[in-house]
Amino acid sequence: MTDAPKKVVLAYSGGLDTSIILKWLQTEYGCEVITFTADLGQGEELEPARQKAELLGIAPENIHIEDLREEFVRDFVFPMFRANALYEGLYLLGTSIARPLISKRLVELAHQHGADAVAHGATGKGNDQVRFELSAYALDPSIKVIAPWRLWDLTSRTKLIEFAEKNQIPIAKDKRGEAPFSVDANLLHTSSEGKALENPAEEAPDYVYQRTVNPEDAPDTPEYIEVTFEAGDAVAINGQKLSPATILTDLNEYGRKHGIGRLDFVENRFVGMKSRGIYETPGGTILLEAHRGIEQITLDSGAGHLKDCLMPRYAELIYNGFWFSPEREMLQAAIDKSQEHVTGTVRLKLYKGNVSTVGRWSDHSLYSEAHVTFEDDAGAYDQKDAAGFIKLNALRLKLVANRNAKFK
Amino acid sequence: MTDAPKKVVLAYSGGLDTSIILKWLQTEYGCEVITFTADLGQGEELEPARQKAELLGIAPENIHIEDLREEFVRDFVFPMFRANALYEGLYLLGTSIARPLISKRLVELAHQHGADAVAHGATGKGNDQVRFELSAYALDPSIKVIAPWRLWDLTSRTKLIEFAEKNQIPIAKDKRGEAPFSVDANLLHTSSEGKALENPAEEAPDYVYQRTVNPEDAPDTPEYIEVTFEAGDAVAINGQKLSPATILTDLNEYGRKHGIGRLDFVENRFVGMKSRGIYETPGGTILLEAHRGIEQITLDSGAGHLKDCLMPRYAELIYNGFWFSPEREMLQAAIDKSQEHVTGTVRLKLYKGNVSTVGRWSDHSLYSEAHVTFEDDAGAYDQKDAAGFIKLNALRLKLVANRNAKFK
Amino acid sequence: MTDAPKKVVLAYSGGLDTSIILKWLQTEYGCEVITFTADLGQGEELEPARQKAELLGIAPENIHIEDLREEFVRDFVFPMFRANALYEGLYLLGTSIARPLISKRLVELAHQHGADAVAHGATGKGNDQVRFELSAYALDPSIKVIAPWRLWDLTSRTKLIEFAEKNQIPIAKDKRGEAPFSVDANLLHTSSEGKALENPAEEAPDYVYQRTVNPEDAPDTPEYIEVTFEAGDAVAINGQKLSPATILTDLNEYGRKHGIGRLDFVENRFVGMKSRGIYETPGGTILLEAHRGIEQITLDSGAGHLKDCLMPRYAELIYNGFWFSPEREMLQAAIDKSQEHVTGTVRLKLYKGNVSTVGRWSDHSLYSEAHVTFEDDAGAYDQKDAAGFIKLNALRLKLVANRNAKFK
């Protein structure tokens, strides 16, 4: 086959499925495989992935294991949170935002190794294939992307296990049967979907939740924290300066403890169908509330309302896999421009699934007690101005009313 | 004064402030005053307003007390909730949505009585003056609107009390001093703002909250309810068909009990300043979650994403007082069109401040387990289609990448 | 092949290409073919299509030739023009808007004949395949759509001619060679693209233009016409009431004569590539100008500005083939709502490629000379109101300026 890849960089988790892909790439194409395993905060040991790869015959210099947590939060999560991005009103895009970074490193490693292809383990029904591939093509239009799940005939669990056994791929005991649902995790969130969760009428069983305690089991006493922002990004918790990934890690711990950030959601996939997911975004849920809290006093209404109007499109672009697109970059430029003075501190109350802003302050505040006060404002605001303001805003409505009255 | 009104319909609560306005209108203009007191679900007895008005010399036929709760929910609250309207990401517009209805009745009564003016008790710093007046002008462009707070010299509590005493207006004991904050209430929400709440850095004291128990004091056991929708509007709770106002009343009781719907918020007023409000929207918060839940399975993604894009503008129009405007009606037409199949039932879990969708089902569902399943889908979806879908979505990104590479 | 269609309704022009498709469907699938030929105002005789179809063995009762011009203009062109729809700022969507109607009739005929498939002659690189197919699937999700250009191996002119000869399909002399470019026409426009026009740097030769005289050859004297609208749709020219298709036909003649509506355009296809087209939309160009002219005096600014914001998305939906989609219908509901008073008459000057509104009047006019006059306005407008209007609009800008000054 003339189109067969010669050297492939594979997004490799070390698990059974990507081990099968690894082997399948070798046997199907006779190609050299480079593995790439990233720590995005999914909370798993990565060294076993190295051993697995070696076991499958990958040369040590072709095994890449990287800690991308800081880059992930600094260059992907934080820019997205500047936009208060929510997909379809509720979803914090935890899976979507991780894919472009993985593709970026796959392509960079391909260039480094002189590979002509990258491969991923996403299926043909989901959004992740789109996100991986659009990102890869946007970064290297000549790269090949191999998506084995769309290509092979290993279309049942039985066939996969047979392939694994035939190829001496070790199979953990608990991987022989079907998992009751599918899980994706990174520093921002854990998502669970499929199989046991496929009926959107039925409440998800509690064992699905892995990152947060049940609110009912959370502490009976509220906890207060303070999050400090500079130019739209969180920089400190309770006054302590922290790196991006550390901040998110700490917020995750606060969220986990207080049962914050669970979402049972039916969403519209880019590929055209509805799907149901259980999302846990403990730190991200706190971060969104805090960011909104600090914007409340530091962001001008014209800027804020424009941001609100741009947000759904921005979120949709990320969800659909267009992080590396001209229009996402345009929106980012507008959003970032708005964040120059989004600096200050928010006080939050955490309690049994709730996160609530209860105070916010900033040297950059636009809140003017002098203007808003019910007390004497010493001339800061002339109430009579409101009469003219209303009159001119009403003028067109009056003209419409007069006109319409003629035709009733 | 040639512009002096001859007959005025006053939005009259029966409280001290609007009683002073009543008297002031009589003394300032020598005009006849008609009082209008509406039950919008604010939870106060209205008959005392009749007695107060009579005491101030208003003839019985000039006193109007009306129960508008059903009209309020059916024609204002429900249409707004079809849009999932949130102002600045968080505020459910509880005050904003009540003003147009009051203005509508003021204008209708003016026509009925041959009055040339209407009057309201909103101050010159807030949004309500704008909402009252834009609505009134849109419904009758020749009506006069009298806003005493922008006109008179009763600019301090002391002067108001003096005026009341001089004019034999009864003053309740607890109204002599300043209230610690200002309150507005209707069936949808209670808002509190001003004075004691003016520092947005300080947590609002618990006594501010009047409509909801503190989540910490809410029941330790979750409660589940089911809300049924027809064409975007709630029609039943736990299978029992109820009128619009009854549904909202019942949801308020559920929300109150479980501490749901509290919001500490700094918002941008239309008149240009930021202000801090404490909002309680117990039933509305449940209703929004439920409406989103049913839309998740019954609303097409194209329709849903368009709604998300239109929503911020729609919410801003309502907040700014443009309910009776051509553009709000255009948006409503689009939103209502989307709701034709938003019919079905949502199961919600209520627990200590949280309201969460845990299940939803509908004969109108677009959720297709056949398509989304991880199991064999019997050909409902051909995974190979995804390859072409991605390729064509990627095409322009590749062309951009190739072009940009030439100029690096 | 189990998926082979049994009975197919073919969009049949009577030309060589669709005759080849007709034969190919018969030979490839052994299926029955029903032909559908529509008069959309493309300006060709349709009876020859009947003879051709009969010659190719189609039974008379399976040949459908229909005049759809009134339906086309009334239900597709006019609703679109209510929106002032322009794709990418300039293109009047003449091809895009015809496709949904053709698909609608194909599907209706399929139901009438008990056919399981429809077929079209659009290629795999263009937008029309998408428009045909999305429309068909939206109207009948179980219909099969056959797109022979994406399926067969007749990939060169030579092979096509061979196939035609082998199958006794008559070949007009001028069809043996390649056409210098490809043409699509209907009552709204003629488009030309491909081959001789593929270099966007080179001016299109004059012989490409088929529907309009060269402006340089147009009359040296301007001509004035008056177009009357009711609720957003043109209903009369120079005072004479006319049917939708007749109005467009007459405007086409005015436009043709005066060289109006030529466009040399490079656009972005939905399938991801840029393409260059030469469009002639003589009557449509006049209609757009006239519609804007009447909206100028009859449409409120709030409604107009909202329409302007919605328009690009509306146009993109039509261009991409989503006429029969929930979101297009939502937008249409909003647009139609705005047009209730877009009633009145516009006077236009036509001259050598130009069409200019020079006057407009309406009983529904919102233009108020009383307000706008430089003369004494008798109190219609109080200039002092402007001071308050500006002050409150400036308030937030001042607060921003004060804040920003602290950090310079």
Place this chain on the structure above:
Amino acid sequence: MTDAPKKVVLAYSGGLDTSIILKWLQTEYGCEVITFTADLGQGEELEPARQKAELLGIAPENIHIEDLREEFVRDFVFPMFRANALYEGLYLLGTSIARPLISKRLVELAHQHGADAVAHGATGKGNDQVRFELSAYALDPSIKVIAPWRLWDLTSRTKLIEFAEKNQIPIAKDKRGEAPFSVDANLLHTSSEGKALENPAEEAPDYVYQRTVNPEDAPDTPEYIEVTFEAGDAVAINGQKLSPATILTDLNEYGRKHGIGRLDFVENRFVGMKSRGIYETPGGTILLEAHRGIEQITLDSGAGHLKDCLMPRYAELIYNGFWFSPEREMLQAAIDKSQEHVTGTVRLKLYKGNVSTVGRWSDHSLYSEAHVTFEDDAGAYDQKDAAGFIKLNALRLKLVANRNAKFK
């Protein structure tokens, strides 16, 4: 009067009206007046303004006459044209875009002279007062803005002339009577409005047009020019590099000669009324066409469609006077980001009122003849990908159709 300004910088044209304002400021407030006269390309000698100011007693060091043409085009006109900004579909914002620059210089001169106020000659009915004042307040929130037309009692031509005579202000003979209409001009456009033009039903007489020949009098032979862009801005005409103001000046001359850029328009003023204007924007009309032409081949569709969606709001902001606002700056950041590769050359045909792109080329082109060609594309594009693309785009429409069919 404690609020009386002590030192005022006046936007001074040297004409009768601003001379009266100058005198009125002196007599009303006893304040010192600094005059500022800008050359924005309005085509008038400015030295007479110096003499007039001196005659009215202004000290030479308080008279400022500045050539702002390059700054005007480079920092205001060009950024606006990057957006293809059109207000209400048609108006190129020629007046709107000049006001912020004048306010900027007024405020800078106020700071330089220690003045506490600025003054302008715009009336209380128009948009210019808003633009001047919002800009001034945004740049210096503590500045006073004096708008004599909203303050004085010189409410008729007779009173103005009397005031001028009483104060020894020279009156040109042709200024004694009312001008038949009001004119504003700068390098981008000339606008005429009011009085003789107030009836929007009547064609504007030809003598209103001052910047362009009547298309009927334009040359009978087309002229071709080439405009070259770099990063969204015009940099050369016919291969000759020119400064921003020189380019616009030259394009104005081309436009004038060929009768290009006339517009008879009824627009919605920010202050709530409709008004009719006659605009001539000869060079700007050519520039818009050229900019669109070069974007057609250099701008990605995602970026272009986003720009189209943002444009109406951007144009409205400029029209309403919000140039110096956070949201205009956000939109500018997005627009500018899109222009990085908008580099190349457009060939335009100018003929009797028409300007048409007839060719465009660029090293930055995204147009790919390899992809779009009707000929064999050597595998650049696989037509079979289109099938999957359409299938997945259709999926949700099918699900909707199936659902809706159940309820018919």
